[in-house]
Amino acid sequence: MLKFVFWLLAAINLLVLAIGQGYLGSFRSETREPARLQAQLQADKLKLLSEVQAQAIVTPPAAAPETPAAANAPQSYACTEVGSFLLADGRRFEAQLDALALGDRQSRRNVPGQEISSYMVYIPSQGSKEGADRKAGELKQLGVTNYFVMGEGSPMRWGISLGVFKSEDSAQSQLAALNKRGVHSARVGPRYSASKQLSYQFRDLDAATHARLVEIKAKFPEQELRSCK
Structure with a gap:
């Protein structure tokens, strides 16, 4: 009888020791947060983020600003019109346009006038x-x-x-x-x-050529220089 009691107590002590050491798992349903993180796979690689950091990940980055190359693109003039010239003045104006060598970028048309x-x-x-x-x-x-x-x-x-x-x-x-x-x-x-009058149109002028056209037109102050389609 004494031997039975001795071995029973020894078995109970071993069982208590095993539970205390966690060899038989945990019977508690609640675990503190640090311990739960340690139980995750690769817990050392997890990082807690603040609200600002999390918002930065969700929000897409703003569009990149205009590049200096785009901002500094050379100015061009799609369509510029000068006149209405009387015939004699129109011929004098045409003669001064020869130096610009505009080719088919220059055109002349007749317009009604007085x-x-x-x-x-x-x-x-x-x-x-x-x-x-x-x-x-x-x-x-x-x-x-x-x-x-x-x-x-x-x-x-x-x-x-x-x-x-x-x-x-x-x-x-x-x-x-x-x-x-x-x-x-x-x-x-x-x-x-x-009377019939003459109007002149110029297309796809760069800034330098447009400036030279303005200089020529200045010799005919009664005429108007304007944009066209």
């Missing part, structure tokens, strides 16, 4: 035939007899023409003579007629 054909000395519209007749009577009293009342069919109807001249200087001389005779309501204005 040109000054003469200059008129006139008194503006008096509003009605009666008003024009009264003004004509005043002219007669001042000794002016060379006049013409413009009627219904004229764009300056009920005005009075005091002469048409080829040059502006001649028209201004007539106006000065009328002022001396007491006619102070007269003035000088251009008369226009329809």
Whole structure:
């Protein structure tokens, strides 16, 4: 009987020792976090991340900024147009374009326009035939007899023409003579007629060539340089 009790106690002690050393596994359902990490495969390679670090991994990187090569690409001008030139001025403009050697990047086209054909000395519209007749009577009293009342069919109807001249200087001389005779309501204005004019287009110009074109155009200050399609 004593031997049985001795061996029973010895067996119990061995069982307690085995459980304490973990030879029979753990019966606890809860394990602290550091111990659980150690139990993972390759636990030494795991790394805890902060919220900022985790967000940096999820968010894609921003697009790369424009490269210096793209920012410094040479400027070009797809389409530039100059004019409308009267025929004589257009020929002079063309002659100066030869130095640019543009070839088929240069083109010319005809555009409708108007040109000054003469200059008129006139008194503006008096509003009605009666008003024009009264003004004509005043002219007669001042000794002016060379006049013409413009009627219904004229764009300056009920005005009075005091002469048409080829040059502006001649028209201004007539106006000065009328002022001396007491006619102070007269003035000088251009008369226009329809004409064909010339417009020039230039394509795919680099900045240097465009600058040279601007210099040539500056010799024709009445003309406009603009972008086109």
